Amino acid sequence: MTTTLGYAVLGLLARRPHSGYEVAARMRTPIGYFWTASHAQIHGTLSKLVEAGLAAYTTEPGPGPYDKKMYTLTPAGRTELARWAASPPPAPQPRNEMLLRVYNGWLADPAAVVAMLDGEIARHRDTLGTYQELRAAFDANGTPDDPRSVRFADYATLLAGIGSEREELRWLKWLRDTLRAASDSDGAG
Amino acid sequence: MTTTLGYAVLGLLARRPHSGYEVAARMRTPIGYFWTASHAQIHGTLSKLVEAGLAAYTTEPGPGPYDKKMYTLTPAGRTELARWAASPPPAPQPRNEMLLRVYNGWLADPAAVVAMLDGEIARHRDTLGTYQELRAAFDANGTPDDPRSVRFADYATLLAGIGSEREELRWLKWLRDTLRAASDSDGAG
DNA sequence: GCGCACATGTAATTCGTTACATGATTAC
């Protein structure tokens, strides 16, 4: 009925009305943890959702030359989003630049690869830290347990993020330490 | 110097010469585990790699109306690929349809979500099984330990796959069991 | 005879990013 981005946008509208600008902000955070889009793409997607009857808007005067539009979910949009949420996802098309680099790492200087991995480890540690703070905030207000609540849905995606960041870190550290040990004994031998 | 797909293709040529058709086959397996492309995209990319001096080809008569082309890596291609492999990857643009569904799962019937998760669990179990067979084959011939070897690079990407599939399964099962418990007590209450 | 593997190419379309364009209000 719409594109995947369309469903991402509907998911925000299901929580509360948003302007296009607000949708773009949420596509950086928190949706940005699992879906991203530029504002140019979002405005076009919102128009198409309205055309398809899944969203509607009211206008208010905006600060610039265009009117501000507040978008809401229509009943048809809600039905369609609920249907989509429980439908089987297509097999993802993997695109992992990190693994592609490691696949070709045998051609490069191990010390250079170790430096690159150190950078990645730092980046993932940051991300994991952010997620853990968010989790602490959840837990402080009582761990969500009703699977029909918005809070539970948010919490479940957060736990996925924490798990995958931890696993990614574990693997990155194993690889870095293995490469470092091998290049050290190389230098010593 | 080229696109990410270009580096994926160069990575194959660094191992041995390939025809465009063979590159397409390897983009399904094993590169397909972390990068994918259709044959239409591959033929275009190969042309551009040749134009950029990173790959070269020799022609042989093909079975159909076009000549078969065997592509090899040039010295410039090898240098560029080694440089790229140790360069810091850009922050990935996350696109996870599964998480987007869970984010909206509070709108849907929990039993329908559980059924969808069961399907996903089966899919990941299959993938993990495949990876573990590949790993057993590696270990049977001695675990790779030289980080400058092609074998080690292949092995490292495989371990990443095993780790992430395991983690994904762990999370999927937690979510399914939690949803099932909640909808069971719902039906009983 | 039919389908599959081999082998390469083009065209149409969609998805997604980056850059360009306009302009008010608020904080430093």
Add this chain to the structure above:
DNA sequence: GTAATCATGTAACGAATTACATGTGCGC
């Protein structure tokens, strides 16, 4: 005054998929 936030829109380009197009050789 200058930058950031709010607010929406178009144009140009590149990345990626799907469909169309051609044709041999082999196994069933």
